[in-house]
Amino acid sequence: MTPSLRVYHDDDISPAALEGAEVTVLGYGSQGRAQALNLRDGGVGVRVGLRAESASRHLASQDGFAVVEPTAAVAGASFVAVLVPDEVQREFFSGEVAPNLRPGAVVIFAHGGPVHFGDVALPEGVDVVLVAPMGPGRILREYYVEGRGLNAKVAVAQDATGRGWPRALAYARALGCGRAGVIATTFADEARLDLFSEQAVLCGGVPALAEAAFETLVAAGYPPALAYIECVREIKYIADLMFEYGVDGMRRRISSTALYGGATRGPRVVGPEAEKALKEILEAIEDGSFAAEMKKRWPGREEFLKAVRNDGLEAAREEFEKTVRRAESE
Ligand code: NAD
Numbered sequence: 638m639t640p641s642l643r644v645y646h647d648d649d650i651s652p653a654a655l656e657g658a659e660v661t662v663l664g665y666g667s668q669g670r671a672q673a674l675n676l677r678d679g680g681v682g683v684r685v686g687l688r689a690e691s692a693s694r695h696l697a698s699q700d701g702f703a704v705v706e707p708t709a710a711v712a713g714a715s716f717v718a719v720l721v722p723d724e725v726q727r728e729f730f731s732g733e734v735a736p737n738l739r740p741g742a743v744v745i746f747a748h749g750g751p752v753h754f755g756d757v758a759l760p761e762g763v764d765v766v767l768v769a770p771m772g773p774g775r776i777l778r779e780y781y782v783e784g785r786g787l788n789a790k791v792a793v794a795q796d797a798t799g800r801g802w803p804r805a806l807a808y809a810r811a812l813g814c815g816r817a818g819v820i821a822t823t824f825a826d827e828a829r830l831d832l833f834s835e836q837a838v839l840c841g842g843v844p845a846l847a848e849a850a851f852e853t854l855v856a857a858g859y860p861p862a863l864a865y866i867e868c869v870r871e872i873k874y875i876a877d878l879m880f881e882y883g884v885d886g887m888r889r890r891i892s893s894t895a896l897y898g899g900a901t902r903g904p905r906v907v908g909p910e911a912e913k914a915l916k917e918i919l920e921a922i923e924d925g926s927f928a929a930e931m932k933k934r935w936p937g938r939e940e941f942l943k944a945v946r947n948d949g950l951e952a953a954r955e956e957f958e959k960t961v962r963r964a965e966s967e
């Protein structure tokens with residue numbers, strides 16, 4: 638049996654659970670900023686919780702938010718959104734969030750991973766819910782301002798008050814996600830699907846394929862800046878078509894040569910070996926070994942970024958920016 642979806646739109650969601658709520662947004666990065674701004678525009682009372690040494694304090698104040706120490710911000714709120722990076726949530730949640738939660742408060746996560754993989758222990762007497770916008774914070778904000786919405790997934794891990802679902806849905810609606818569709822799921826499924834899509838496709842498979850194709854062209858003697866345009870930048874136009882019309886709809890809108898070449902060569906690139914790798918990647922997510930590996934091996938963001946940097950591709954991009962793009966903007 639194919640599992641069916643429960644989907645909520647603005648009309649299906651009562652905003653009542655958020656009326657008079659005091660909302661604290663912890664962290665002011667990609668999601669923190671977008672969520673705080675959307676909530677405020679919808680008339681919700683928001684404050685931002687940040688450590689004294691946080692680099693984001695300036696921006697949050699500049700945007701007009703009251704910025705408070707996380708411990709006080711948590712203690713003063715009925716809704717607490719945990720929007721700090723996943724890898725710091727273990728320490729941050731047990732140290733600054735859990736001990737200060739009011740009984741009956743609701744804690745909102747934007748990704749199911751830390752709870753599902755056991756980094757965050759659920760404190761008693763509070764609701765623990767997931768409201769996971771399905772896209773970057775920048776787009777969550779942009780769509781909201783345009784009167785559109787981003788899809789979101791919602792789930793309830795702990796329902797101490799019996800109001801977990803209406804609270805999660807009202808919060809998702811206030812972010813603008815009810816305009817697009819809010820999908821009920823579980824922490825476990827959200828954590829697994831989010832990791833799998835970013836590893837297999839979005840941040841793993843697609844960039845790795847673009848890099849390999851770029852290197853094939855450069856090794857064969859083609860100009861790197863041209864290879865960069867062909868293999869990296871043009872992804873956007875095809876992605877936009879798939880976003881709007883699906884894979885089949887994209888195929889209907891490309892040239893016959895692209896259609897024939899793509900459909901006959903694609904399966905050579907993604908063959909049995911790739912299918913085996915995809916299955917193993919999913920298994921490592923499901924059995925928790927990916928989460929354990931990352932915990933053991935993560936050296937910190939800057940160090941990791943340095944280790945995976947592709948110098949050849951970066952040089953090609955710089956050349957593109959200096960030569961082709963300069964001409965574009967003149
Ligand atoms: P981010 O890295 O953009 O921002 C995190 C913010 O947390 C920083 O701006 C800072 O204010 C604060 N912070 C950083 N280190 C801290 C520490 N050690 N202690 C306390 N605070 C600290 O994070 P993000 O990408 O917005 O991710 C937040 C949550 O949203 C995560 O659970 C993530 O999985 C989820 N999420 C993110 C996106 C996205 O668009 N990036 C999309 C969906 C869900």
Ligand code: MG
Nearest residue numbers: 748831832835
């Ligand atoms: Mg993700």
